[in-house]
Ligand code: DGP
Ligand code: NA
């Protein structure tokens with residue numbers, strides 16, 4: 001029994017964390033692992049800079065354009081909404097999605113600017129709920145010390161400290177924190193275990209929710 005017949009759905013697995021927490025590396029390693037296990041899987045990321053909305057976001061992040069905080073917040077959210085129906089189709093057809101950032105980034109980064117947290121959450125309502133959120137937990141100082149902040153708008157220690165505080169507020173029962181300062185292979189192993197459990201639960205018929 002291989003646990004994934006045609007009628008079973010895929011899992012929505014989200015990786016969250018500060019900039020330089022290792023999400024991108026770990027999500028691509030997890031992708032390779034699940035592919036090797038013959039699990040239908042795709043790696044997505046938000047913001048998805050390939051769409052028109054995504055290009056506006058990218059321009060804002062690289063300081064090539066200015067937008068007020070509410071406007072950019074809604075664009076980030078719209079960027080998730082424009083992928084929602086494809087996301088649902090993929091999941092229902094059995095494809096697991098590993099998603100590098102999702103609504104939690106949306107709320108944490110905008111709240112860190114001083115926007116009301118409930119206002120920030122509102123446009124995220126109705127997006128698909130993740131089956132698993134892995135938070136790569138790193139002290140902001142350690143993330144900054146890794147270097148490679150690319151000079152984008154939010155990549156500053158003071159701001160990342162505030163984002164970390166809001167991530168703590170958003171932390172709920174579906175989250176699993178993983179110490180992002182552990183060796184890369186240890187994090188990878190933990191992610192594999194969490195992801196396989198989650199995929200199995202979804203294949204067994206856990207309903208998709210909003
Ligand atoms: P990344 O491509 O993962 O490096 O993300 C780009 C930057 O944008 C990063 O600093 C995190 C931030 N970010 C990601 N998603 C959102 C969002 O929905 N809202 C806001 N305000 N910022 C976000
Ligand atoms: Na970044």
Ligand code: NA
Nearest residue numbers: 020023024100
């Ligand atoms: Na990233």
